[in-house]
Amino acid sequence: MKALKCRECGREYPLTATHVCEFDFGPLEVAYDYDRIKRSMTKAAIQSRPQSMWRYRELLPVANDPTVGLQVGFTPLIKTDRLAKNLGIREAWVKNDAVNYPTLSFKDRVVSVALSRSKELGFDTVACASTGNLANSVAANAASAGLKAYVFIPSDLEQGKIVNSLIYGAHVIGIKGHYDEVNRLCAEIAGKFGWAFVNVNMRPYYAEGSKSLAYEVVEQLGWRVPQHTVVPMASGSLLTKIQKGYQELIKLGLTHETEYHVHGAQATGCSPISVAHKAGLDFFKPVKPDTIAKSLAIGTPADGFYALRVMKETGGAADDVTDGEIREGMSLLAETEGIFTETAGGVTVGVAKKLIASGKIPANDSVVLCITGNGLKTLDAVNGHVGKPREIKPSLREFEAMMAQEEKMAV
Ligand SMILES: *Cc1c(COP(=O)(O)O)cnc(C)c1O
């Protein structure tokens, strides 16, 4: 790490808990000394390290060895032939962060970085504004690190996401409003309480954690950048950091310069970024979210502008899917590959299907789908849409009668 640097004017700031430029309010981003990193970060060195996101630690913003979330990352990259066939594409891969450690979403990556850095900067209390998964991850990782945690969520979240924060003993505050209101309140609280808000004053460090997903995909593909990557978008941060990750590996000579496209996926009920992209605009119009994909329900996406730029620069597309299509996407991934993803994953699968059908992702190419969360946390979204178990008495005769009836119905 060299400094924090404004994305707009390039002014540099010391590596403290701060996130906006004083001159133009541009977001700050971590800058690195790549010449120095190049010397220690060889493929052989990386491959000799433990299988976690921290095997790329030179490219992650901590000064010393990480102290929180040492097991996070290096989730499976699965070649999904049955899904590919169904989507109508030559080759598809699933990057499965639904099984990330410890809280079953990609957010463990960003939190592991943010909390490690928070400890380095001397904080004893961490906090976040969350659409659910971030709250789960902050609560769990803070518990394991002995930090106090305050997590702020919209009060209408799925039960699974709420219980998954409470169980760790975090202070869970439900705000009667949507995420954008939660976020605005948290910006005020962050200014007053002197806590490490992982996605407010710690955002420059936090956001860098997402790059590890890109590094892993490249390494797991045999040091190759995929032709197409489909990424779900809430604030748009993950999408921009996946591109930054690919660019860094190219810059460090760890993979070849090739053509690649980063595509963005949203729910139709909260699609400010995909609507702007489809209209050819480089700015978005804020919306009021109304979708079952609550983890993606950010109506005023902080990195929307930069996400639009990344899609434009990489020749990527964006699209969005309805609640029905989200459920279909979840079922498709489950039925073809045995992977149960949350609503955000249904968005990714549904949008990938649309982009392949329309030729925006050519059928002869290869695509990586980013599956970012676990279906066990959003049972409410599919309960009542996946059928019901057949109930019979514990009797062979009843079972045979049931089978006979099923056969008749199948004819
Ligand atoms: C937070 C989240 C995302 C995307 O987050 P960004 O704000 O765009 O970085 C994607 N999927 C899941 C499941 C999430 O929780």
Ligand SMILES: [Zn+2]
């Ligand atoms: Zn600036």
